[in-house]
Amino acid sequence: MTNGKIHITSVQKRTIQEKKRRDEFGVDEENYYSEPEDMFEEALKLINENGLTEKFEARAYNIVDQATESWGHFDSLQERYEKIYGDFIR
Secondary structure, three states, X not given: OHHHHHHHHHHHXXXXXXXXXXXXXXXXXXXXXXXXXXXXXXXXXXXXXXXXXXXXXXXXXXXXXXXXXXXXXXXXXXXXXXXXXXXXXX
């Protein structure tokens, strides 16, 4: 399950970096957001397949909660989260 941990950690780091960079410079490239969204989806898939959803729920929630609204990034992450965990409630 190391790959799942690596994916979720990578997504968390990328989300934080993305938010800081966007706040400072602004980002106007769709792939800047779509790549971590795809990584998040892959991490959730691995987590679910290995029966670890409960263990990673808080981390997955935090990724979505900290996401920017730019390019529909928050909505995309929320949609992926809800496929595994159900409604995302702030």
